[in-house]
């Protein structure tokens with residue numbers, strides 16, 4: 001099973017991807033987590049991306065794609081995976097198509113959450129890139145660069161919309177039942 005989780009900042013993609021991946025026995029691959037791990041370890045990639053992430057901008061496609069391509073080539077990803085936060089740009093969609101084929105995905109789960117609930121959640125979790133200015137920019141970048149990807153996947157009839165509001169376990173149950 002190869003799934004994408006797409007949604008605006010704070011939608012709970014990461015939390016849900018972790019839980020659903022554990023249930024399905026496939027890896028949860030989050031490019032945001034991978035970048036945060038590089039920043040925490042002080043690698044040269046971490047040095048390259050930390051200011052970009054702190055501003056709420058997207059890391060350049062070639063950097064992101066190279067990291068992701070390495071990750072999905074690992075043996076644990078051969079039986080499927082959940083991609084959380086990738087692809088985020090049209091160029092990343094093309095790269096993913098080259099890596100797994102245009103018909104490589106089973107479903108694209110899109111999170112729908114009220115914008116005020118998203119902002120409240122982010123301000124309460126207090127991650128380094130969750131300050132008010134950065135949050136505003138992350139929404140702008142999402143609406144400009146990532147929202148348009150939904151049309152691409154809609155044309156492929158892959159999109160399933162999940163109501164991401166409410167309790168964590170309720171949302172997980174909704175996703176699992178949508179996956180059948």
Ligand code: ADP
Nearest residue numbers: 009010031032033053057058059064085086088
């Ligand atoms: P959220 O979805 O809550 O914004 P993520 O953990 O998915 O958080 O991503 C955090 C940050 O990591 C993004 O704001 C961006 O700077 C960087 N990032 C993650 N994935 C990508 C990607 N696919 N392309 C470019 N930048 C990315």
